[in-house]
Amino acid sequence: xxxxxxxxxxxxxxxxxxxxxxxxxxxxxxxxxxxxxxxxxxxxxxxxxxxxxxxxxxxxxxxxxxxxxxxxxxxxxxxxxxxxxxxxxxxxxxxxxxxxxxxxxxxxxxxxxxxxxxxxxxxxxxxxxxxxxxxxxxxxxxxxxxxxxxxxxxxxxxxxxxxxxxxxxxxxxxxxxxxxxxxxxxxxxxxxxxxxxxxxxxxxxxxxxxxxxxxxxxxxxxxxxxxxxxx
Ligand SMILES: O=C(O)c1cc(=O)[nH]c(=O)n1[C@@H]1O[C@H](COP(=O)(O)O)[C@@H](O)[C@H]1O
Numbered sequence: 001x002x003x004x005x006x007x008x009x010x011x012x013x014x015x016x017x018x019x020x021x022x023x024x025x026x027x028x029x030x031x032x033x034x035x036x037x038x039x040x041x042x043x044x045x046x047x048x049x050x051x052x053x054x055x056x057x058x059x060x061x062x063x064x065x066x067x068x069x070x071x072x073x074x075x076x077x078x079x080x081x082x083x084x085x086x087x088x089x090x091x092x093x094x095x096x097x098x099x100x101x102x103x104x105x106x107x108x109x110x111x112x113x114x115x116x117x118x119x120x121x122x123x124x125x126x127x128x129x130x131x132x133x134x135x136x137x138x139x140x141x142x143x144x145x146x147x148x149x150x151x152x153x154x155x156x157x158x159x160x161x162x163x164x165x166x167x168x169x170x171x172x173x174x175x176x177x178x179x180x181x182x183x184x185x186x187x188x189x190x191x192x193x194x195x196x197x198x199x200x201x202x203x204x205x206x207x208x209x210x211x212x213x214x215x216x217x218x219x220x221x222x223x224x225x226x227x228x229x230x231x
Pocket of ligand 1: 211
């Protein structure tokens with residue numbers, strides 16, 4: 001099973017089909033808001049029919065009843081992973097899980113993971129804009145413990161918090177880490193970044209990689225390079 005989840009941050013079905021045509025075998029991809037808002041949820045079926053595994057990243061964050069209803073319908077799409085914002089709280093995360101179980105197709109309940117602090121958030125922004133004092137890692141571990149208590153399968157965090165989360169929540173609790181950059185890449189809007197090699201060292205289960213692959217000269221070659229670094 002691949003360790004690299006490619007973020008399909010495109011705005012049309014044509015770009016997705018063209019990008020995925022480079023891959024002869026199923027890979028793990030992430031469908032997020034850019035693609036969903038451009039193509040609707042039909043794009044999930046298109047990508048699923050091509051045989052790829054799907055992390056549907058819509059980051060639900062609302063009152064528990066609304067999230068439960070939303071997740072029930074997302075589960076019907078047969079995706080592999082979905083997510084919520086941990087900031088929505090334990091009751092909301094429990095409701096997400098209940099909704100997924102109710103909507104599960106063919107006995108397969110999609111995994112649900114919680115976004116802790118976005119990898120584009122710095123300590124300064126967390127302290128001064130979001131009003132959360134202390135170190136990012138402490139907030140992230142607290143959110144991970146909340147997600148575990150709610151029965152979720154893991155979290156989205158930066159590579160820098162993955163080991164502490166495994167220690168607090170156990171080895172089976174998934175850590176899915178975006179903010180991945182090769183040493184030569186520009187950081188762009190990300191703040192808490194790391195290389196694939198460091199992600200492997202820190203025991204991350206999956207890395208989420210967008211622009212380093214999709215904007216590279218040879219995306220397939222870059223994907224293979226990154227995937228090999230995670231082995
Ligand atoms: O939930 C996510 O996937 C996510 C959480 C987070 O904290 N940071 C983050 O970058 N992401 C997503 O991961 C991808 C990272 O893209 P690149 O920065 O281009 O590699 C984007 O699709 C983001 O939406």
